[in-house]
Amino acid sequence: MNVKFFPPLAFISCLGVSALPVHANDQKLPSKGFLYQSDDGNVKIKMGGRLHLDGAVFNEDKTPLENDWMVRRARISLRADLFNDWRISAQYNVSGDDTPFQSASIRYSGFYKTYLTAGQIQEPFSLEEVTSSNNLVFMERSLANAFSPGFNVGFSMQRWGNNWGFTAGSFWETYIEDSDLFPQDGAKGFSGRLTFTSYRDRNTILHFGGSASYRTPDLDQKLRIRTQPESSVTTETLVSTGRMRNVDSQMIQGIEAILATGPVTLQGEYIATRVSRFGDKQDETFDGGYLSASWLINGKQRAYSARSGSFGAVKVGRGQNVWEVAIRRSYIDLNSRTGTITGGEQTNTTFALNWYQNKNVRVMLNYIDIDTDQEAGDDDPSILQMRWQMVM
Numbered sequence: 001m002n003v004k005f006f007p008p009l010a011f012i013s014c015l016g017v018s019a020l021p022v023h024a025n026d027q028k029l030p031s032k033g034f035l036y037q038s039d040d041g042n043v044k045i046k047m048g049g050r051l052h053l054d055g056a057v058f059n060e061d062k063t064p065l066e067n068d069w070m071v072r073r074a075r076i077s078l079r080a081d082l083f084n085d086w087r088i089s090a091q092y093n094v095s096g097d098d099t100p101f102q103s104a105s106i107r108y109s110g111f112y113k114t115y116l117t118a119g120q121i122q123e124p125f126s127l128e129e130v131t132s133s134n135n136l137v138f139m140e141r142s143l144a145n146a147f148s149p150g151f152n153v154g155f156s157m158q159r160w161g162n163n164w165g166f167t168a169g170s171f172w173e174t175y176i177e178d179s180d181l182f183p184q185d186g187a188k189g190f191s192g193r194l195t196f197t198s199y200r201d202r203n204t205i206l207h208f209g210g211s212a213s214y215r216t217p218d219l220d221q222k223l224r225i226r227t228q229p230e231s232s233v234t235t236e237t238l239v240s241t242g243r244m245r246n247v248d249s250q251m252i253q254g255i256e257a258i259l260a261t262g263p264v265t266l267q268g269e270y271i272a273t274r275v276s277r278f279g280d281k282q283d284e285t286f287d288g289g290y291l292s293a294s295w296l297i298n299g300k301q302r303a304y305s306a307r308s309g310s311f312g313a314v315k316v317g318r319g320q321n322v323w324e325v326a327i328r329r330s331y332i333d334l335n336s337r338t339g340t341i342t343g344g345e346q347t348n349t350t351f352a353l354n355w356y357q358n359k360n361v362r363v364m365l366n367y368i369d370i371d372t373d374q375e376a377g378d379d380d381p382s383i384l385q386m387r388w389q390m391v392m
Contacts, residue, residue, distance in 0.1 A: 044081040048392045050074070050134055056233035056385035063379050068233050071095040072387065073133060075102055085110040103151060104176045117169075118155040120176040124167035124193035125149055125211040127256040127269055128290075131310045134391045135302075137265075137294045138230070138352050139366045142330035144288030146227035147252050147271045149173075149189055149213055153181050160307040163200065168192035173218070189215040195256075195309025205304050207258035211271075215250045223247045223275060225286060225334060229370055230348050231383050239334045239344035239376050246281045250274070260304065263296035265311075282338045290330035297323045299356070313391075314356055322356040335375055344376025362389045 036045040052072040058065035074095035080088045087109070091102040105119030122130060128141045129148040141148075153176060156169025173187035174180070195209035217223055226240035254271040270289035277283055296302065296314065299322035303312035316322050328350045334343025353365045364387040372379045 042083050046079045046081075047077065048079075049076045050392075051390045052133070053388045054139065054231075054233055054385060055387075056231055056383055058234065059382040059384075061379050061381045062377055063236050063238060063381065065234050065236060065381060065383075070233055072232055099175050099177070101176045113160050115158040116155070117158070120151055120153050121156060121169075122151050123149040123154070123171055123189065123191040123213065124156060124158075124169060125191050125213050125252070126193075126254050126271065127195075127209060127258070127267070127310060130193070130308065132312075134389070135311055135313050137292065137324070137326045137354070138328055138350055139364050139385060139387050140228075140230045140232060142269075142288075142290035142292075142328065143227055143230060143332040143346055143348055144269060144271045144290055144330060146225055146332060147254070147273050147286075147288060149191055149215070149252075152189070153178075154189075163197040163306050164195065165307050165309045166192070166194045173215075183218075185219040187216060187218045189213055193309070195306075197306040197309075200306070203262050203301065205258060205260040205301075207256075207260075207304075207309065209256040209309055211252075211254040211256070213250075213252040215252070217247045217250070221245065221247050223250060225273070225343070227332060227346075229346070229381070229383065230330070230350060230366075230368055231385055233385060238370070238372050238379055239332060239346045241284075241286070241334050241336075241341050241343040244275060244277070244281075244284065244341065246277045246279045248276045248278045250276070258304075260301060262301055263299055265294045265302060267292050267294075282340060284336040284338060284341050286332075286334050286336060286341075286343075288330070288332035290328055292326060292328035294324060294326035294352075297325065299324065313359065316356045316359045320358075324352075324354040324356070326350075326352040326354070328352070335373075342375040345373040346376060347371045360391055362391075363387070364389065 035047050051074050054072040055069035057067050075091045075093055077091045087107040090104040093100050093102055103120050105117050105121050107115055107117040109115050126148045128145055152171040153174050154169050154171030156167055158167040171189045172182055191213040193211040197207050199206040222243045222245055224243045226237045229238055252273040256269040259266045268291040272287040275284040300315055302314055331347040333345045349369045351367045355363045366385050368383040370381050
């Protein structure tokens with residue numbers, strides 16, 4: 001097994017505590033989930049968390065894949081809102097992760113429709129990446145997510161209007177618990193994302209967006225791009241560029257679109273990266289993308305925010321169960337256009353069935369059919385995996 005029993009059990013206990021109503025001066029709190037609120041409302045503290053338990057059965061082809069289960073995510077979150085304009089928040093991994101803090105940041109919102117944030121935060125890139133793991137339709141993000149920068153230490157500015165949102169920032173590829181948070185010889189990046197909701201009414205959402213990230217490597221001037229087969233139960237990767245040497249910089253660009261009408265949502269992204277190299281090494285280009293469709297059979301339209309340009313949680317009424325079916329076709333091509341890097345091409349077709357028991361608990365079932373090319377060894381396994389998810 002991937003983890004011991006104690007961390008998830010302790011985490012479940014913490015979730016139970018966070019759900020208990022706590023009162024300040026014996027007064028009823030205005031919002032469920034707050035642990036504390038001062039009499040004048042200037043201090044609000046809220047605790048929550050998430051627990052994702054995954055299990056998978058593999059129908060292997062050539063690469064050995066072992067059936068297993070794991071605690072995919074077990075995080076406790078704490079948020080403090082101070083004097084209307086300040087927010088301090090953190091997410092702590094309690095499942096033995098090598099990077100205990102998933103995020104830790106401070107945000108100032110005193111300017112009009114503007115957030116200024118610093119700390120270990122998510123770089124603004126890709127619709128899939130900025131969507132919370134609690135709200136993803138599929139258990140894992142698509143193969144193309146291998147190009148997304150993820151969480152790093154840095155600062156960002158977010159601005160928005162009624163139908164658009166923009167976030168940009170500067171980042172260092174390091175973690176909040178590192179002794180040197182801003183290494184001069186470390187990898188650096190500048191990322192930004194712009195989204196536009198061109199049409200929206202009670203039943204329809206039409207969304208377009210674009211992302212870009214310019215990055216420089218650390219002093220070893222190496223870069224490797226690889227991805228797991230849309231399952232984290234295995235650590236195996238079927239496609240990989242290997243370590244590319246003499247890397248000068250990397251430019252990643254992506255486009256995205258959403259068409260949602262009632263309970264049906266179509267969503268897609270395309271991401272390409274150009275790796276610039278010096279010396280006698282040629283520049284390399286790789287790409288990936290996905291197209292997905294989902295249907296909330298007995299549910300309403302998925303919550304959407306034009307400010308963040310992303311989806312929120314599925315609305316589940318009291319005493320209601322919601323069922324969802326979905327399909328996704330994704331690919332990643334790590335064979336460079338020059339032919340000097342043959343990392344392989346992989347295409348996945350994923351079928352999903354989700355059951356929202358209530359607003360806190362969801363059960364997910366994914367079947368993934370995998371196809372790789374000759375450079376990746378013509379390895380064509382399949383995966384059946386399930387998740388039990390609790391969110392507070």
